Amino acid sequence: MTALDVESLRKDFPILERTVNGKPLVYLDSGNTSQKPRQVIDAVREHYERHNANVARSVHTLGTESTAAYEGARERIAAFVGAPSAAELVFTKNSTEAINLVAHAFTSASEDPRFRLGPGDEIVVTEMEHHSNIVPWQLLAQRTGATLRWFGMTDEGRLDLSNIDELINERTKLVSVVHYSNILGTINPVELLIAKARAVGALVLLDGSQSVPHVPVDAAALGADFLAFTGHKMLGPTGIGALWGRYELLDAMPPFLGGGSMIETVSMTGTTFMPPPARFEAGTPPIAQAVGLGAAVDYLAAAGMDNVVAHEKALVAHALDALTSLPYVRIVGPSDLVDRGATISFTVDGVHPHDVGQILDDDGVQVRVGHHCARPTCVRFGVPATTRASFYLYTTNDEIDALVRGIERVRKVFA
The missing domain is CATH 3.40.640.10 (Type I PLP-dependent aspartate aminotransferase-like (Major domain))
Structure with missing residues (x-):
């Protein structure tokens, strides 16, 4: 491939066709485990x-x-x-x-x-x-x-x-x-x-x-x-x-x-x-x-790892821009694209990450919450846990937008 055709590529992943709680699946937990294409299955x-x-x-x-x-x-x-x-x-x-x-x-x-x-x-x-x-x-x-x-x-x-x-x-x-x-x-x-x-x-x-x-x-x-x-x-x-x-x-x-x-x-x-x-x-x-x-x-x-890097960098740019526009969201980790991968951890003011994760799941958005087997990092930044969204070659900007809408709903629920 010369560039990732993400919409075509997503058809290789059967699980992305399912729904969660009646909503389209938005899988943003690839840092935990990735989904598998039909070719692997x-x-x-x-x-x-x-x-x-x-x-x-x-x-x-x-x-x-x-x-x-x-x-x-x-x-x-x-x-x-x-x-x-x-x-x-x-x-x-x-x-x-x-x-x-x-x-x-x-x-x-x-x-x-x-x-x-x-x-x-x-x-x-x-x-x-x-x-x-x-x-x-x-x-x-x-x-x-x-x-x-x-x-x-x-x-x-x-x-x-x-x-x-x-x-x-x-x-x-x-x-x-x-x-x-x-x-x-x-x-x-x-x-x-x-x-x-x-x-x-x-x-x-x-x-x-x-x-x-x-x-x-x-x-x-x-x-x-x-x-x-x-x-x-x-x-x-x-x-x-x-x-x-x-x-x-x-x-x-x-x-x-x-x-x-x-x-x-x-x-x-x-x-x-x-x-x-x-x-x-x-x-x-x-x-x-x-x-x-x-x-x-x-x-x-076949996808090309350089293409994966380019796609994920664009996703992270979109996600950082959207998340930093929410004044009650704190990014834990680099806030720019320099030497940064497709994983973003954050906290929502006044809301425990487990509550954030549950409300996002109601909307079909799958993220990981906790200390991510990296408790010393959480201690260093003074947080008990974070919410983590992690992207991969099958992730889209629309899915990141769904994450942002879910966080806005979290804020309203706990306001």
């Missing part, structure tokens, strides 16, 4: 109807077809995020598992100095992280005696980089940072953070849960060491995500889980393990889900 259904079998185990026709579909999906997904080799892409069930897989590799007794962590060593994150990129590192610090440090935020919802040289220093072993905030919509300057980490010999993990679905991402070109992302936010099924990692690092990491498929040989006195990525994919993997995610990246590639 059909790919999963066809796999179960015609090719269903376990992978890497059988020489019969169905097993061979299933393995080819699974590994073919891996190749296309790896290419989508700029991986030099499909062997660098590990299937996980989500971003959370991918991040935990990396955290598991760090121990105080690691033979590899890159993964040896103990008292005096430091892990650096940010205050705007999803809980999935905070809690694993807190647990790791507790296990090893390392120290967890973090970047704060400005009032505009951007990283406060004033102390970057203090935070990323010779004691830093890992910098794990969100690429695109799930609550603020902020797109972080990861190139700068990666360069600083490289200068002190630290590893870098990017949480790409929101960035991979919405902007072109080339993890290897960025210079990162690891990239975590999840399928259900990028038109794919639930239960499937991925970790991209530089092969030399994956090859140095211990298994995350033990069982079938990840072994070379097993005896009662010891076991040897497969090379990556099989080493990290114990047991029967999410085969049909991987096939579905492969179809999802095919869909996004």
